[in-house]
Amino acid sequence: MSSTEPGNNSVNKIVASGPVPVTPVPLLSLALVFLKMGALTFGGMWAAFSRIEADLVHRRGWISADTQRAMMITAALIPAPKFLAFGGMVGYRLRGFTGSVVSLVCLMIPGSLLVLAGAMLLRQGAEGTLLAAVQHSITLGIVGLLLGNAANMAQSSRLTGWRLFAGIVIAVMIPLMTLLFGVPLLVMALLGLVSGAIVIRPEQESDEHG
Amino acid sequence: MDNGVGFLGVLGLVMLSTLFSIGGGNGQVAMIQGQWVSNGLLDPALFAWAFALGHFTPGPKVSFVTAIGYYMAGIPGAIAAMIGIVIPTSLGASLASHWYQRFQRIINHVSISASMVIAGMMSTAAIGLAQPLEPSWIELTGIGLVTFLVVWRRPDPVLIVLGSGVIGAIVWFARSALPG
Numbered sequence: 500m501s502s503t504e505p506g507n508n509s510v511n512k513i514v515a516s517g518p519v520p521v522t523p524v525p526l527l528s529l530a531l532v533f534l535k536m537g538a539l540t541f542g543g544m545w546a547a548f549s550r551i552e553a554d555l556v557h558r559r560g561w562i563s564a565d566t567q568r569a570m571m572i573t574a575a576l577i578p579a580p581k582f583l584a585f586g587g588m589v590g591y592r593l594r595g596f597t598g599s600v601v602s603l604v605c606l607m608i609p610g611s612l613l614v615l616a617g618a619m620l621l622r623q624g625a626e627g628t629l630l631a632a633v634q635h636s637i638t639l640g641i642v643g644l645l646l647g648n649a650a651n652m653a654q655s656s657r658l659t660g661w662r663l664f665a666g667i668v669i670a671v672m673i674p675l676m677t678l679l680f681g682v683p684l685l686v687m688a689l690l691g692l693v694s695g696a697i698v699i700r701p702e703q704e705s706d707e708h709g
Numbered sequence: 710m711d712n713g714v715g716f717l718g719v720l721g722l723v724m725l726s727t728l729f730s731i732g733g734g735n736g737q738v739a740m741i742q743g744q745w746v747s748n749g750l751l752d753p754a755l756f757a758w759a760f761a762l763g764h765f766t767p768g769p770k771v772s773f774v775t776a777i778g779y780y781m782a783g784i785p786g787a788i789a790a791m792i793g794i795v796i797p798t799s800l801g802a803s804l805a806s807h808w809y810q811r812f813q814r815i816i817n818h819v820s821i822s823a824s825m826v827i828a829g830m831m832s833t834a835a836i837g838l839a840q841p842l843e844p845s846w847i848e849l850t851g852i853g854l855v856t857f858l859v860v861w862r863r864p865d866p867v868l869i870v871l872g873s874g875v876i877g878a879i880v881w882f883a884r885s886a887l888p889g
Contacts, residue, residue, distance in 0.1 A: 684833060
């Protein structure tokens, strides 16, 4: 969701209210709730929306439904994985910075342990084996997945006209300069962010400046 | 794991890559691909397997960095990857909660162009991942079909990973069954 969409003023007020716990939440309870969330939710933050609402809003009353939505929108706007950022924001609101770290760690632990177990079980298959063939095929599938996700990400910017053109130029220059001319990806990404922030302004502001 | 990366190397790169995760864009994928896969420090198949694991397991998908950390520096690397995600995210989430209004203008500016920058980074990661595999024209067609499917229907990534694995197994069995 774009930050320029209606309703963001209320989002600002709700999110900016800082660590104001309605009732003091014990760190252990916070940890257990986020451990459970990390172990039982699949498909990312938006997919887990209903489960999160049922637990944090209706069952425990730790945050309001409006606050949950506002935090989810904000989590998608800050430079961090959004599900974790949401967990960190809830933790911060309930127990300050310590709460933020506790909720983040607990949200991440179940998945990370399973991923680690998977990584330890399966290493690279020897050439010509079934495992190597499956890994090769999965890698190709992920290449397609990344390209599709890149296209979806570009679409989600909702840019139009010359702003879209400028965005496409930025998006194309990154692989071009990185893969053909060896410019470090980080340098290109930072250049893209800076040039994008200068050239592609929010629509209202852009209109104001003619 | 004699790649010279170590605990601090994993920690540094994962922390840095977290800054490129605006709006669910997987900045980690592009940064890890660019720094470790394209430089031959991490095999593309292991990288893809780690990424797939992140989709198969519950919780945030970014937990795939734990596997990357493990492949790069063993258990300490896995721990470094987790710390590398947790520190910048908790700082960012706390700052966003506390000073959202103050930073709103900057966030708005950056988030508009960030989608296109992340799209470019993800394309770089995809092409960089495919290059060492030297895909045949049939495999390139398959990649194109998956890309089209993802844009058109947005299927669950788990289905893409499972489907690709099943096709790979079928092709392997078919080749094994053929004489010569």
